[in-house]
Amino acid sequence: MSRVQHFLENKLLPFATKLASQRHLAAIRDGFISFMPFLIIGSLFIIIQDFPVPGWEELQTKLFGPDFNQFIILPKRVTYxxxxxxxxxxxxxxxxxxxxxxxxxxxxxxxxxxxxxxxxxxxxxxxxxxxxxxxxxxxxxxxxxxxxxxxxxxxxxxxxxxxxxxxxxxxxxxxxxxxxxxxxxxxxxxxxxxxxxxxxxxxxxxxxxxxxxxxxxxxxxxxxxxxxxxxNNLLGAIGTVFAISLLWCIGLNGGAIVNGILRPFWVPLQEQNLAAIEMGREIPNIITEQFFDLIWIGGAGATLAVVFVLIAKAKSTQYKELGKLSLAPGLFNINEPIMFGLPVVLNPLMMIPLILGPAAITIVNYFAMATHLVARPTGVIIPWTTPPIIQGFLVTGHWSGAVLQIIDILMVMAIWWPFISMMDKNKQLEEESAEEKA
Incomplete structure (x- = not known):
């Protein structure tokens, strides 16, 4: 473990920090981030046009006329x-x-x-x-x-x-x-x-x-x-979540770095999905940026599952309270309390489930969508703070997306539990020792 920590601190961290601050990559990342609100606005109008409720298009036509469907999509035209x-x-x-x-x-x-x-x-x-x-x-x-x-x-x-x-x-x-x-x-x-x-x-x-x-x-x-x-393939998706999780292990926002590089390749895939929906065809692409939104349940590493494990299973006072304090942020995909409070950052033991959990649900989600058990991402962009389960429904436009996120949470909880258990026992012994000294 000491060798792993030495590699993280002295080899990977300097390289990743230098990469994150490279001016051209930073400009690409910040440029896309600055435009993201407009994509969300365009996506809201896509949701209005194609809200996943049977008879929605017919209702729009009845209330506003046959041209309303193309009129309401104009904000998407001037954004996407x-x-x-x-x-x-x-x-x-x-x-x-x-x-x-x-x-x-x-x-x-x-x-x-x-x-x-x-x-x-x-x-x-x-x-x-x-x-x-x-x-x-x-x-x-x-x-x-x-x-x-x-x-x-x-x-x-x-x-x-x-x-x-x-x-x-x-x-x-x-x-x-x-x-x-x-x-x-x-x-x-x-x-x-x-x-x-x-x-x-x-x-x-x-x-x-x-x-x-x-x-x-x-x-x-x-x-x-x-x-x-x-x-746009499974191995690439696994490599993406691995890279993002590994960067978070050293305290860097992996999503901001990796997404900034891959977003120019994801957006056309997302647009192809939207075009297919407009033409009434089957959604062609599984891997889009919204596919990864389904992975990061509670933030990078799918750490909302960690919050649930801490609340349900932790016996040490510190971890139990950390779980309670992290619940509200985690529901809105903010993971810093877990990353720095557990901690996960620069913790070789926690690096294992942080990488393994997202990789496992990436594989499961991909095959669930490839076999049509779960609806594929429509291409609609929603705010990253959208709570899980609601997020799954909106990203796929189908209830199966919400169910999939519930299954994902349970899987990640199972992966994290042995590691949390080890740390929790040590923390409990520390607390008992401190009480005896007091």
Whole structure:
């Protein structure tokens, strides 16, 4: 155990801390987090449109007319379906803040750069024949979830170029006395011009290739293999929960780090599920970010089960009280009281169930959904503080999701109980010894 603790403290912790603070990963993570409220808003309207109650669509039509179903989904269109534009702006803004340069100008350049490398044509069908329409930005497609990977790459490249020109003072300098807003605007003029020329050149280069656009190139070379090998299969899911749990073992928010890397690959899978529901088809994907929401019952490590074990089985006063105090936060997926109060962080013994519990229910949940015993995640995003069981129902849109989370809790309780029992006995002996000395 001492060797494990030495590895955690002296090898893994410094590396993970450095990774978490890497400016580009931090900008991607913070950019997605800043946009998350808008995805939740879009998801609420999806729930209104497709609330999982028989006859709901017919009721909407009867009360509000046949067009209401498409009208109520418009907030989803302006959040999910042009998400790449927002993400390009958000990541550019966050990265520029780290460089302490004009973040607003960087965000605008991120949007302009992304549009410059993205198709502005679409094909429509009229009377059975296809027609190419130019000078149009489509809702969805490369401007939606499919363009996320290119959006974050372009955002980083454009902001890095912007920072380079600013730091090298390759800007138009205004005389003293000019208002700061005007000075900032003219400082962005030369860098902005060069950046847009670079993006235009990128567009021109890819138009000479079979890919035509950088989006298709990135999708085929990076996104599709990454999605197939890591983001959308059982082994990738197990690896994800392992990485998140391991990072929590050393006190780092593993979800913030790992999700920030994998979210660009999960979101398109989630969008595919939503599209399938709209078209009345079977949900294609099991692994989405919402699949992992079902895993983290009470927070990372599924620690609400630990709370229940402490309340029901602990005999030491400290652990019994810790369980009671951790119940309310745990019901809203806040796990810090358990992580730092038990403690789990930097505790080699507790590292075992913290990793084993989520991995076990990941396997069970995957096969339950793969065999259609449990409904798959619809793609709807709900607030991460949504209590378990309610969360399972909303994520899957079916009662089976709620039942699955109950089974998950019981499984994790069984995994944690032997370890809690060992620690509880030691703690009880400590308390008895302290009482005798007193």
């Amino acid at each position: 379906d042009i998400m790449a534009l927002y993400i390009a702006a958000a990541i550019s803004y966050k990265l520029a803040q780290q460089y302490k340069i004009d973040a607003f100008s960087a965000a605008l350049l991120g949007i302009a750069s992304f549009i410059l490398v993205t198709p502005i044509t679409t094909t429509i069908s009229i009377d059975g024949s296809s027609h190419l329409v130019t000078r149009v930005m489509t809702v969805g497609g490369w401007y939606g979830t499919q363009g996320l990977l290119v959006a974050l790459i372009i955002a980083i490249v454009s902001t890095e170029l912007f920072n380079y020109f600013i730091k090298k003072k390759l800007v138009i300098k205004m005389p003293e006395g000019v208002p700061p807003a005007v000075t900032k605007a003219f400082m962005a003029l030369v860098p902005g011009f060069i950046i847009l020329v670079v993006m235009l050149f990128i567009r021109f280069v890819f138009l000479q290739t079979p890919y035509e656009y950088i989006h298709e190139f990135i999708y085929q070379i990076v996104a599709a293999p990454m999605t197939a090998l890591v983001a």
